[in-house]
Amino acid sequence: MKHPHPAAMLAQAPHRAAFLPGMLFAILLLAAWSAELASRLLGVHAALAVPSSLAHGFLMLFGFFPLFMTGFLFTAGPRWLGVEPPSRLIFVGVPALMVTGLLLWLAGLWLGIAWTLTGHALYTLGFSGLTLTFACLLLASPQPDRRHACAVLAALLCGVLALLAGTYWLIFQDGQAWLWMRNLALWGFLLPVFLTVCHRMLPFFSANALPQYQPWRPGWLLAAMLTGSLGHGLLDGFSLPSWPLDAALAILFAYVSWRWRLAAALRVRLLGMLHLAFAWLPIGxxxxxxxxxxxxxxxxxxxxxxxxxxxxxxxxxxxxxxxxLGHSGQPLQAGPGLWRLYLAAHWLALTRVATEMLPGVWSGWLYGAAAMGWLLTLAAWGRAFMPSYWRRRADGKPG
Structure with a gap:
């Protein structure tokens, strides 16, 4: 049987076209940040068009998460809404614009701010294409319950606002605009998307894997989580105390993790991975x-x-x-290798948080070690999964 060209396979399904560049950029950006930290420890400082710490903040927020979200929303979104998926031109073109924009954004750090601004414009165009496409899917939906899709669309619109604030920051080198970009991206876009997907999918996946599991995802919970995220961002943006809201959110997330049965989910590793990640929210x-x-x-x-x-x-x-795993026709199981990588990710996250509790002489080296550990972990993760995006499904089905 003739095997199709890998590039042709990447255009077979939305997750293929977006997940592969998402993994590559995650590895690339961690490699770049590890090199930056190493240069700091060695006392070598490169002259960049954008200060490295500010560039790091933007790229960690927009560099790869939206690519993964694009693949997920173009795959799961039509199923949520009961509509036809977007055309190949869209599900390939949107991530292609974002990737081109990111490459120019990065090149501009060394070649000049004009390159970064051009890349930022292309990236914003691609992200706006994602937002507009998802809005069209939502408007065409006959489903009576579209609350999760509406929440995701509102978050995507916040992401567009964050990118516009980023444009102002890059043009005028305005630090306050960078802060608004960060808050809009973090508390208005990324966290609401993650929370919305968790609210919809974690109880659903748990009910499919755990015996006698009663899905629990009331509408008030979604509203409370999203309001809390936006509220924290607004309070922080206006330099107002947010600790009462943060304490309430910590209690709420701890209760949700318990109510969603974290302990029981850990008996099924692939499901437990989702629940264990959610358990970081009450800590944060x-x-x-x-x-x-x-x-x-x-x-x-x-x-x-x-x-x-x-x-x-x-x-x-x-x-x-x-x-x-599911869309490459492989068993929905976390094997020993994936489980070890996943636990290593948690140890690295714990190390990164702990570095802020240690004296400065130690924290710099641990910070660098955590970044290098993340680079190696994501590289190993990518090595395990990237071939799935340019190969046929293991079960022979299309997609």
Whole structure:
């Protein structure tokens, strides 16, 4: 049997076209950041068009998460909404624009701000294409319950606003605009998308895997989680105390994790990966609440990385692994190798959070070690899953 060209296979399904560049960019950006940290430790400083810490903040938010979201939303979104999936031109073209934009964004760090601005414009165009396409799917849907899709669309619109704030930041080098970009991206876009998908999918997956499991996902819970995320971002953006809200969110997320039966889910490794990632949220918001009392910049960074590295990255690994296994015709099981990689990701997240609790002389080296550990972990994860995107399904089915 003649095997199709790998490029042709990438255009066979939305997850293929978006997940592969998502994995490649995750590895590339971690490699670049590891090199930057190493240069700092060695006292070597490269002259970049954008300060490295600010570029790092933008690229960690937009560099690969939206690519994975594109693949997931173009795959699962039509099923949620009972509509036809987007055309091949769209599900290939949207990630292609985002990838081109990111490459130019990165090149501009060394070649000049004009390159970065051009890349930013192309990336924004691709992201807006994702938002517009999802809005069209939502409008065409006959489903009576579209609350999850509506929440995702609202979050995507916040992502567009974040990119516009990023444009202002890049043009005028305005630090306040960078802060608004970060808050809109983190608390208005990324966390709401993750929470919405968790609210819809974790009880569903759990009911399919655990005996006598009663799915629990009330509408008020979704509203409370999304309101809490947006509320935290607004309070932080206006430099107002957020610790009462953060404490309430920490308690809420801890209760949800217990109610969704974290302990029982760990008996099924692939399901347990999702639940264990969610368990970082009460830790992250608990640290934010504690920081409201202690007012420590390093504790605030620990809380931030508990959410971004602890929750986002481990949940990304869990979801992308599950979608890839299912849509490549492989058994929905986390083998020993994947499970070890996943646990290593949690140890690295814990190390990154702990670096903010240690004296500066130690934290710099541990920070670099955690970044290098993430690079190796994501490289091993990519090596295991990337071939699935340019090969036929193992079960011979299309897709």
């Amino acid at each position: 918001f608990g640290l934010y609440a504690l920081n409201g009392w202690l007012a420590s910049p390093r504790l605030a960074l620990a809380a931030l990385h508990a959410v971004t590295v602890g929750f986002f990255l481990t949940m990304m690994i869990a979801f992308v692994s599950r979608v890839t």
